[in-house]
Amino acid sequence: xxxxGKQPISLxxxxxxxxxxDNVVTVKGPKATLTQQMPTxxxxxxxxxxxVVERPSDSNEHRALHGLTRSLLANMVTGVSxxxxxxxxINGVGYRAQKTGRNLTMSLGFSHPVVIEPPDGVELNTxxxxxxxxxxxxxxxxxxxxxxxxxxxxxxxYKGKGIKYQDERIRRKAGKAGKK
Numbered sequence: 075x076x077x078x079g080k081q082p083i084s085l086x087x088x089x090x091x092x093x094x095x096d097n098v099v100t101v102k103g104p105k106a107t108l109t110q111q112m113p114t115x116x117x118x119x120x121x122x123x124x125x126v127v128e129r130p131s132d133s134n135e136h137r138a139l140h141g142l143t144r145s146l147l148a149n150m151v152t153g154v155s156x157x158x159x160x161x162x163x164i165n166g167v168g169y170r171a172q173k174t175g176r177n178l179t180m181s182l183g184f185s186h187p188v189v190i191e192p193p194d195g196v197e198l199n200t201x202x203x204x205x206x207x208x209x210x211x212x213x214x215x216x217x218x219x220x221x222x223x224x225x226x227x228x229x230x231x232y233k234g235k236g237i238k239y240q241d242e243r244i245r246r247k248a249g250k251a252g253k254k
Contacts, residue, residue: 079140103154
């Protein structure tokens with residue numbers, strides 16, 4: 075058995091799960107409502123306040139889909155109840171971000187300001203000391219938006235300028251050696 079796949083997913087009080095035809099799962103919670111098509115080979119069953127994922131056989135494909143399906147469901151339940159956040163730090167002289175309405179306007183050393191318009195379900199905020207907080211209910215979407223923002227100006231290894239995740243460590247390199 076898959077160590078991840080066999081674990082039941084416990085549902086908080088305010089979260090409801092609806093399993094439709096062809097394994098279309100809808101999870102409703104206080105933060106949002108998420109719908110996703112799960113692999114049709116997996117059997118998803120709701121028992122009281124838990125959701126259990128079962129696989130039909132021990133083939134390699136079913137074993138791989140078992141843990142994946144359980145992880146996707148668990149992420150949906152966590153997203154609609156508490157949500158996900160990614161924190162990005164901006165380092166560099168003149169690099170800054172500010173929120174204008176729903177959009178995020180960033181000065182990153184280009185000849186023009188970069189405006190990022192978040193999709194529905196994702197919220198962009200600026201924190202203290204040049205930080206950008208990406209939050210939302212869909213873990214995949216939050217991670218993708220954070221990666222796109224980081225990709226605008228990735229951190230460089232010499233001075234550490236650029237946009238990095240809060241918990242990311244940048245491997246620094248030594249600069250040019252002086253003339254002897």
